[in-house]
Amino acid sequence: MAKPLSAAAFLAALRAEGVKVKEVGDWPTHNRNHKGPWGPANGVMIHHTVTSGTDASVRICRDGYAALPGPLCHGVIDKTGVVHLVGHGRTNHAGGGDPKVLARVIAEDYGDRPPKPTQGNTGGEDGNARFYGFECVNLGDGKDPWPPAQLDAIERASAALCRAHGWGAKSVVGHAEWSSDKVDPRGVGMPGMRDRIATRLKHPASWSRGSSKPTNPAPPKETPVATTDSKVTALHSNLLTIGSLTEVDGKGARVNHGAGYYLAHIERDTTALQLKVDRLEKTLAEVLALLKTKS
Numbered sequence: 001m002a003k004p005l006s007a008a009a010f011l012a013a014l015r016a017e018g019v020k021v022k023e024v025g026d027w028p029t030h031n032r033n034h035k036g037p038w039g040p041a042n043g044v045m046i047h048h049t050v051t052s053g054t055d056a057s058v059r060i061c062r063d064g065y066a067a068l069p070g071p072l073c074h075g076v077i078d079k080t081g082v083v084h085l086v087g088h089g090r091t092n093h094a095g096g097g098d099p100k101v102l103a104r105v106i107a108e109d110y111g112d113r114p115p116k117p118t119q120g121n122t123g124g125e126d127g128n129a130r131f132y133g134f135e136c137v138n139l140g141d142g143k144d145p146w147p148p149a150q151l152d153a154i155e156r157a158s159a160a161l162c163r164a165h166g167w168g169a170k171s172v173v174g175h176a177e178w179s180s181d182k183v184d185p186r187g188v189g190m191p192g193m194r195d196r197i198a199t200r201l202k203h204p205a206s207w208s209r210g211s212s213k214p215t216n217p218a219p220p221k222e223t224p225v226a227t228t229d230s231k232v233t234a235l236h237s238n239l240l241t242i243g244s245l246t247e248v249d250g251k252g253a254r255v256n257h258g259a260g261y262y263l264a265h266i267e268r269d270t271t272a273l274q275l276k277v278d279r280l281e282k283t284l285a286e287v288l289a290l291l292k293t294k295s
Helices: 007-016 054-063 099-107 148-165 190-201 230-243 259-294
Strands: 020-023 043-048 075-077 082-085 131-136 172-174 246-248 254-256
Touching (some): 043 148, 054 075, 054 082, 075 148, 082 148, 148 190, 148 259, 172 190
Parallel strands (some): 020 082, 043 172, 075 131
């Protein structure tokens, strides 16, 4: 079980995955934490808004309405592929669901789909504590289209959180796969979306679907810093080399990355590793406690 990402780490993970992000107001502190727990985090849930228009959809998802106060998700994915961040922490998006589904999502041991839920929103397992949620602008009538840019954003946003936590694609589910009385995201085949996410997770976060594999040409020769200290010379040369690495992005453009870019990726991977260690330590503590009660 994973500790939820901080708002800063959440934002950094999305941006590293190439997600187009728009921050809305006080999203890092806008939540429903006073109504219940937030965490442990176990997965990502995808929804449709049953609305049209970006501005109206974002406003509703941020503020909610009389029967269901906002925020109603963590991010709203519009039809152009922009993710509007409206909340962080506990949000009113998942509601109650089937504990059997949660167990299979945590274990990531199901086939194409989790077991069909037999528990609905009322009285079900508290999904608001367990899942990150993305609402996608769509009427949910089976006719409203899902543009490629929007599907790409769902894939990237989901993969970003899976990558940050060390999860696989089976940690991503649709609302209908969680609760027996939900149908969203209607029009998005979740098995196919999980296949897309799984493919993305096999590549670096900077990977773009349909692009050739990024290449790293040999860096140009560098002029060493003027010093007699061999260690300083070597360090300076190494940093210059890192700063001159060039990659080819998804549009075929050559992009130079500085040392900070790679250090940020190292930090992200280290954070994900620490989350795995924390999860193993907690599991070990639970096993030891169980053995102690039986001894």
